[in-house]
Amino acid sequence: MAEADNLLVAAKVRKEFGGLVATDNVDFTIPRGAIVSLIGPNGAGKTTFFNQLTGVYKPTSGSILFDGTEVSFLPPHSITKLGIGRTFQNIRLFSQMTALENVLVGMHSRMHAGILGAIVRPPKVKREEAASRDKARELLTYCGLPRRHEERSASLPYGDQRRLEVARALATDPKLLLLDEPTAGMNPQETAEFTSFVGKVRDEKNVTVLLIEHDMKVVMGVSERITVLEYGAKIAEGTPAEIRSNERVIEAYLGKGATE
Amino acid sequence: MTSIADRARGIASGRRERWLAPLLIVLGVLYPWYEDTLQSLPVIGDFVPSTESMVVMVAFTMMALGLNIVVGYAGLLDLGYVAFYAVGAYTAGWFASQQFDQITFHFLSSVPNTQPGIHVTMWLVLIAAGLLTLLAGIIIGLPTLRLRGDYLAIVTLGFGEIVPQVVNNGDDIGGFDLTHGTFGIAPIDSVGFPVLSFTGLPDNFQTSPDRAMWFYIVALGLLLITVFCTVRLRDSRLGRAWIAIREDETAAAAMGVPLMRTKTWSYALGAFFGGVAGAYYASFKGGAFPADFYFNISVFLLCMVILGGMGSVWGVLAGGMILAYLNIEGLSTIGSKIQDAGLNFDPTKYQFGIYGIIIVSMMLLRPAGLIPERRHRIEMEEGVHDTPFYDVEHEGTLTDRDLSGD
Numbered sequence: 001m002a003e004a005d006n007l008l009v010a011a012k013v014r015k016e017f018g019g020l021v022a023t024d025n026v027d028f029t030i031p032r033g034a035i036v037s038l039i040g041p042n043g044a045g046k047t048t049f050f051n052q053l054t055g056v057y058k059p060t061s062g063s064i065l066f067d068g069t070e071v072s073f074l075p076p077h078s079i080t081k082l083g084i085g086r087t088f089q090n091i092r093l094f095s096q097m098t099a100l101e102n103v104l105v106g107m108h109s110r111m112h113a114g115i116l117g118a119i120v121r122p123p124k125v126k127r128e129e130a131a132s133r134d135k136a137r138e139l140l141t142y143c144g145l146p147r148r149h150e151e152r153s154a155s156l157p158y159g160d161q162r163r164l165e166v167a168r169a170l171a172t173d174p175k176l177l178l179l180d181e182p183t184a185g186m187n188p189q190e191t192a193e194f195t196s197f198v199g200k201v202r203d204e205k206n207v208t209v210l211l212i213e214h215d216m217k218v219v220m221g222v223s224e225r226i227t228v229l230e231y232g233a234k235i236a237e238g239t240p241a242e243i244r245s246n247e248r249v250i251e252a253y254l255g256k257g258a259t260e
Numbered sequence: 261m262t263s264i265a266d267r268a269r270g271i272a273s274g275r276r277e278r279w280l281a282p283l284l285i286v287l288g289v290l291y292p293w294y295e296d297t298l299q300s301l302p303v304i305g306d307f308v309p310s311t312e313s314m315v316v317m318v319a320f321t322m323m324a325l326g327l328n329i330v331v332g333y334a335g336l337l338d339l340g341y342v343a344f345y346a347v348g349a350y351t352a353g354w355f356a357s358q359q360f361d362q363i364t365f366h367f368l369s370s371v372p373n374t375q376p377g378i379h380v381t382m383w384l385v386l387i388a389a390g391l392l393t394l395l396a397g398i399i400i401g402l403p404t405l406r407l408r409g410d411y412l413a414i415v416t417l418g419f420g421e422i423v424p425q426v427v428n429n430g431d432d433i434g435g436f437d438l439t440h441g442t443f444g445i446a447p448i449d450s451v452g453f454p455v456l457s458f459t460g461l462p463d464n465f466q467t468s469p470d471r472a473m474w475f476y477i478v479a480l481g482l483l484l485i486t487v488f489c490t491v492r493l494r495d496s497r498l499g500r501a502w503i504a505i506r507e508d509e510t511a512a513a514a515m516g517v518p519l520m521r522t523k524t525w526s527y528a529l530g531a532f533f534g535g536v537a538g539a540y541y542a543s544f545k546g547g548a549f550p551a552d553f554y555f556n557i558s559v560f561l562l563c564m565v566i567l568g569g570m571g572s573v574w575g576v577l578a579g580g581m582i583l584a585y586l587n588i589e590g591l592s593t594i595g596s597k598i599q600d601a602g603l604n605f606d607p608t609k610y611q612f613g614i615y616g617i618i619i620v621s622m623m624l625l626r627p628a629g630l631i632p633e634r635r636h637r638i639e640m641e642e643g644v645h646d647t648p649f650y651d652v653e654h655e656g657t658l659t660d661r662d663l664s665g666d
Contacts, residue, residue, distance in 0.1 A: 055513075056510065076513040078518075080515060092510065094504050097500070104497075104500055105504045108497060113498070119489050172516050
């Protein structure tokens with residue numbers, strides 16, 4: 001198949017909210033194993049596009065093919081099960097659950113215990129529960145949270161909450177990891193750490209990464225391909241070097257005349 | 261079992277459960293034997309509930325524990341829980357009474373074989389009541405649980421109102437008498453041990469000289485099973501999913517929790533315990549009457565959950581026993597004391613006003629309940645983290661409610 005190397009192929013994805021066209025026939029592909037970024041000014045439709053990939057919104061028209069399966073009409077939990085994990089722009093942890101429990105919820109679709117299993121707790125369920133807890137602790141440590149697993153997630157410092165969101169997304173065992181402005185609110189040092197961490201996750205966890213970012217340093221540093229949206233439409237696509245010198249992109253970001 | 265977090269910090273329930281639970285169980289089981297001693301105590305003796313009242317208290321607490329799965333764990337406000345109590349009670353009426361006297365069918369029943377009607381042993385009827393109610397929960401839940409918050413509460417309220425109407429008018433469904441209308445179904449067979457009667461156990465609790473004691477012991481057993489199941493469910497994969505939904509539905513769905521299925525299970529399992537308790541209580545009372553299934557019972561059960569602490573099993577146990585006690589015996593005892601003192605005030609006339617005052621004062625003084633669940637206590641103290649979905653701010657006109665339900 002021609003698309004054998006593409007993990008995700010979105011074709012003519014369009015979303016209208018009443019009269020507003022949030023994403024305008026966007027074509028978008030993510031090669032397997034790549035780190036791809038989606039950038040654009042505020043209100044460009046990045047997050048709306050994200051939400052269509054994850055099933056939060058249904059596209060008005062168009063198709064989204066993930067790993068060979070059409071996902072545009074599936075509910076979010078089915079898409080998660082197929083292998084798309086995500087974080088949120090505004091942190092959306094289960095704030096009263098512990099860090100560990102947050103990650104365990106992320107494993108929901110990979111676990112099997114049912115109602116009778118929960119009540120009777122046969123050895124199979126006990127084993128699954130213990131293995132999941134071990135794996136969750138491992139993931140937390142991997143994401144930079146070696147301690148405070150039993151602490152309520154809302155009481156963790158901001159940076160740790162971001163890390164916990166990534167751990168929870170990785171717990172869904174994704175093939176494609178969607179990060180929605182993961183470095184928002186981080187200081188430059190944390191941002192730099194996070195950038196190298198994304199590369200590490202891709203290599204070690206064998207996932208493909210799609211990043212929404214505002215911070216150009218992050219985007220240029222980490223991504224192999226960049227797609228630029230403006231007013232819901234794709235205005236450019238290419239390598240960081242190409243994007244850096246693309247006139248329309250500079251215009252969109254800095255305004256007319258900035259290209260000298 | 262308690263969650264790891266509790267054990268690690270040693271707060272909340274962890275250590276307390278280890279010695280308090282067995283102690284309470286022993287005290288509970290022995291209650292009929294020291295009841296008289298307690299009642300002969302000066303001053304407080306008059307306030308000690310009879311074993312007979314304890315049966316009712318335990319049955320209602322069991323229903324409150326079922327409701328706690330829906331309201332406390334999954335955060336779905338259900339104002340029509342009485343419907344499940346009714347389904348349970350009428351299941352007992354259908355399978356263990358003379359209601360369908362067109363046929364005569366007996367299976368290990370406590371009543372003489374000559375009685376017409378279907379008479380299955382109450383033990384099986386209890387299970388059947390649970391399962392039928394579970395089914396009712398799924399049927400009611402599937403269309404309604406797509407709604408959120410206040411809207412869900414209103415629709416469940418509607419179902420709660422429909423049930424007594426159906427029961428009232430169900431005596432002539434195309435000529436078939438399903439519910440015996442306003443008269444209700446009575447008598448409903450007693451619980452008993454007909455097969456084991458050679459061991460000296462009573463084959464029929466109603467006719468046994470120790471009627472209240474036997475009903476109480478079995479009720480306590482059912483309550484313990486309910487507590488065990490709800491605690492196990494809370495600490496499972498399913499329980500975590502319920503709490504995740506309570507905290508943030510959108511994030512839960514994004515983490516792979518199927519919203520509709522998970523919510524429906526909370527509804528159905530909550531209903532299950534309400535059905536078993538309803539059937540048992542009907543057997544104790546000897547009948548199922550439509551006047552028992554009105555809206556105030558739903559609110560009464562919800563008050564138990566709120567008073568005790570939403571989501572907290574210990575709390576709901578306490579809240580349920582306290583409110584049920586006041587309802588069955590406490591208020592009238594207090595009333596007679598007041599009358600004795602020469603004042604003309606009867607608190608039983610104002611019972612729902614009094615429960616209202618209790619709930620309002622709880623909300624002001626101790627909003628997380630008598631024995632709060634660890635999570636809820638913090639929520640109440642620090643406020644709920646409930647930011648709108650970010651698209652509201654950033655990209656469009658949608659709100660959380662417009663997101664597809666599953």
